[in-house]
Amino acid sequence: MIYPSETITLRDGRRCVLRSPEPEDAVPMLRYMKIMLGQTPFLLRTPEEFDYTPEQEARILESRKNDPRSLMLAAELDGEIVANASIASHGSKSRVFHRAELGISVREEFWRLGIGSALMERLIASAEKLGFEQIELTVSAPNRRALNLYLKYGFTVYGTRPHGMKYADGSYHDDYLMVKML
Secondary structure, three states, X not given: OOXXXXXXXXXXXXXXXXXXXXXXXHHHHHHHHHHHHHHOOOOOOOHHHOOOOHHHHHHHHHHHHHOOOEEEEXXXXXXXXXXXXXXXXXXXXXXXXXXXXXXXXXXXXXXXXXXXXHHHHHHHHHHHHOOOOEEEEEEEOOOHHHHHHXXXXXXXXXXXXXXXXXXXXXXXXXXXXXXXXX
């Protein structure tokens, strides 16, 4: 699904463009992901595990753009991608066709500007428009900032996955499983 480009005003007065990334955005998207993966322990991969080539990333972006049950959004500020978010169907089987998975990330230096909220509002509205009945996500238990964002938008915790993520030092973080009924 393609989201038409939209310009929003951030809390600090700057203008930010929300749009569907294009295959031509492969290199900036890869740069964004490398930065994000280095900033937070709450994403599933380490920077070393993220090894897509620009060609692979371009194919992923093209696939997302052409998928009528999926939406990927990028937030662009001053020509740089500073956030990314998506919803995607759990599959085409009749028993899971009503469910969507949500993911979102915002670079740390752009927190508290309203980007995460703007992306959440558009993803939820798009999920409703696409006919999903519920949106699901997983969040690392210590990620209070993300947890508070999800709670703000009506997600509820329905379970805890013990030791959801294991780190190089042998420590673990639990995951919260969350859902929002539409």
